[in-house]
Amino acid sequence: MELFQKILHTAVDGHASDVHLKIGTPVVFRINRQLIAVEAPIPTAQWMENVVEHIVPKHARKRLEEEREVDFSYFVPGIGRFRTNLFQQRGEFCLAMRYVKTQVPSFEELGLLPILKEIADSPRGIVLLAGSTGCGKSTTLAAMIEHINAHAKRHIITLEDPIEYVFEDNQSVIEQREVGLDTVSFQHALKHILRQDPDVIMIGEMRDSTSFAAAMSAADTGHLVLSTLHTTNSAQGVTRILDFFKADEREQVRRQLAGTLQAIICQRMVPTIHGTVTPAQEILVNTGTVRKLLEENRLDKLPAAIETGVEDGMQNFNQALFQLVKQGKVSEKDALAKATNAQALEMNFKGIFLDEGRRILG
Secondary structure, X not given: OHHHHHHHHHHHHOOOOEEEEEOOOOOXXXXXXXXXXXXXXXXOHHHHXXXXXXXXXXXXXXXXXXXXXXXXXXXXXXXXEEEEEEEXXXXXXXXXXXXXXXXXXXXXXXXXXXXXXXXXXXXXXXXXXXXXXXXOHHHHHHHHHHHHHHHOOOEEEEEEOOOOOOOOOOOOEEEEEEEOOOEOOHHHHHHHHHHHOOOEEEEOOOOOHHHHHHHHHHHHOOOEEEEEEOOXXXXXXXXXXXXXXXXXXXXXXXXXXXXXXXXXXXXXXXXXXXXXXXEEEEEEEOOHHHHHHHHOOOHHHHHHHHHOOHHHOOEOHHHHHHHHHHOOOOOHHHHHHHOOOHHHHHHHHOOOOOOHHHHHHO
């Protein structure tokens, strides 16, 4: 285990976000989104089995035996906490470990927009952080929870699989529940969560209709619910939610969503000119216009509502990327690579702006 801990220590010192261990191949770190093989003894089957024996918590062992893969949180004193996925390939164990900083970064450190603080201050409703795997959803969500913790006296309950950031009570009281350790499943925990007197509920990920139905029920009764969702943009987040439900349920769910949704924030990580990464965020706020579009099932108009809702704190990816370039944080080339509509963004850089959103809504 000494070598294993040395690998983790080196990863943290080298600012790696992820560590990959695979039998018979070099140890690999992900640094600034690039995979880099490092100088270290190549993992053997016997060494990996010893590591697995030591790091898998008791509550996760049965699931590992049954499913051949498991998620858990691994903490090493003096090094840090890692979100860990243990899985098999060709009958052999592999480890993917993401380093989770113990101190939640501030809004300013993460480059988040001030509107996210206003959204986090909402007394009720559903707030979703969307995007692809590795786009920083969990970190942004943690920053919003920490903002609430620092500025409001609220009771916050989180349901996570596994726990990533560890919060300490400040103005708020926070309980963090890990699936497998503190509760048998998301569904089981959600059945009882409203009896635990929460003001804010954070669900690690929206995975099915049961999770989202529980979220809407909680939002309906005056709670703020925060969660994550896998979608490529904010407008598609609505469609993704409806896809959780059967066809004959979607009409009712859509109307209920119109009344409970607070915002959907979708983000993409973009390389900066300084060699780091920063989030470009598309923000959908449930304004009167958006609510009407949801009620009338005119979901195809949501992108236009985002584009024209700048005064309400909304923006699409092209607008976000344009601002990052204007602020000198991102190059035009990298912005175009992440744009939803690269041609339109290129026109923006030349000073040409087509007011398509107002035309479509009009």
